[in-house]
Amino acid sequence: MTVAKILRRPPFTLVLLAITTTLAGCYTGLGAPDRSNADGAGGDDNGGDGQDDGPAPSRTPADPGEIHPFEVPGSEVELLPFHVRINNLATVAGVSPDHPMFTDLYIRRYQLGDHDYANGIAPDLRWTPERMETWVRGLKSVCDDPAFQSRNSGIVADPTELVRAAFAREPTDEELSALQEVIAGQVDPAGQYRMVCLTVLTSLEFVAR
């Protein structure tokens, strides 16, 4: 299945709709109506009128005891949203986000934390061992793709350009040293290329925020 076909499938369309709606919600401004009692999915818990199996926000009471803590994400890294990671990959590769090199990643997009609110799938942006494994598995097609390699041809000899494109800054000495180490562990040029590519595009600086 091509990426273009995946993008045309209904769930993806709905995801785009959800993203659009969410973004619209973000910019409604200070004069926007108060939505605090209308969280939509519920219609729940009003002690009201029999079986409650559908949305009925007008019946949902304010919850006097509910506390909504604001959590500063300090104790666990948080991934960039899936579509942002794909867009950033596309920028590094010099292709559009619907290029076939991303098919393996799109197929696994919900494992990688993407969301589909219409089908009850919320974003999951923890960088877990399973997600690291899935990301690297999907990334191999990107690193092996001729279009990617043509755009990023000299990364074994000098990874600076790739790091610059991926991180939007100059590499640190520690990063360059880490990449030299991973190159040294490979005997053939193809292996060296792949490991540099995987390391840069799996590092926190690229996938997290």
Next chain:
Amino acid sequence: MTRPSRTPRIHAIDPVRRRAFMKFAATVLAAPAIPAALRFAVNEQLFGEAKAFAEEANLPTYFIEMDLRDQWDFGHVFVPPGIATSMSNLTRGGTGDALPFYFTADQIITAGNGFYLTPDSQVLMPHLGNIAVVEINELCTGAIHGHEAVNPMRSPGKTRTQGPGKEATWLGEPGFGEQGNDYWYSSTPTPACLHNYWQKQLTPELANGITMKFISRFHTICHYGAGLPNSELTRIQSVDMLMQTFPPTVEELTIPTPEEAAAFAKALKRADTGFFKRHGYNEDARTTHEARLGEAQGKWYHEPKIVSLPFTPEEVEYWQDGVPDQVGDVIKANIWEQSAWAFKLLAGDVTRSVALEFDYLDVHDTRMEDVIRTMAAQSVIPLVRLIESIKAIPGMWDRTVIVVYSADGGRTPSANSYGNQGKNSFILAGGGVRGGYFGDVRVAGNTGSGHSWSYWAPDEAGDPTIEVSGDNSRRLSGARTWRTLMKALRIPDDVISAFPDVAGAAPLSFMLNV
């Protein structure tokens, strides 16, 4: 009389071959098909009695946690003795103070050990020797008539505000925020997370435990590792995600060799060094990340155990028969499907910790016959099929524990009641569980349209002698049911002692054979 000392027979094997033989023996003896008594006897013969006990403690256990929302009513599953024996005099019906019970007194089945079943639950009969039920537990206290995503039995000591050592329990749950979940802090891990942590200590190459987040809305269940490294379950939010997580064939390994995986992980660790400081993360974030990187390293080159999760027609026929479908806003998966997947994953020793999240409608005011009977069928039939399937694998039942929670509280026997009142159900099943219905609910008075009730917690012998009030005083504390479950799961005491809100609690020994 003292027993004659015996030299373990392993000493008769040449030292050079002994190590290989011990590894082989450990693998063979750990297989579920080896009956527990035989395994212990062989270990004792080979290694001596002390070593045999130690080996038993290190053997795998299998865990299924069934978390049922909203405010599940087991009224047609286990009838409390005080109600069962008064049934002919009770006002029954689906509204107000009436008892929502839709069989007649003569249809109640007396099954011994405090069990009174109904035609909806009589299929449990062959397994009651290994099913223990207690419902007079600490109540849920969620802000909206008890709804919450934790439950005091799953993370004892939880508080609404953050205290020393207590962290947010909800941060791992995708989409958390809907009303009726509530925000709790705790230092006590929830059961499947702790079990997942411990089993991966025993067998590091094990696939991570999962929770199937298949509630029909963003009402959810919090699973919380309390900071234990790599204890968090993989959150599965769709059937497709489940299938992708456990593919039916071995794909090409992500990274071909352990050496390359190690080099890759080392390079990532170095490359990531500056990230935490640049982005303002604290030291915990770095420690957590590096622990996860370590586990990922194993996954990059490890060939996973394979399981085929799609169902055959025969499997559908077996698991689905008689189980009502899920209803709700977003249909995700039926409970019979979740149960069957859990069985396949555990029976294949792919992972050892599986949580099921499932819901039936959030019923308000009334509890009509279809509601009560649906809840009974959706909880009883999958439980029976799980037990039957596990018992069919020799030795596995001895090492399996199934717990069923009415995750956000369990209601009173009156139709118009909610999860912060009356009962909070805890159902434990497994080869090490001693069967019985412990505690009681009795008729306290008549209201004209129905009844008021009195609640009786079990004493240390399991007898229902302790009358409790409508609030949480004198009820069984969540810490005790939590410890009971952990003992059934054979989690060592020294692991549990790290958690202050449960460290001093005693298990309910009347529920266990272990």
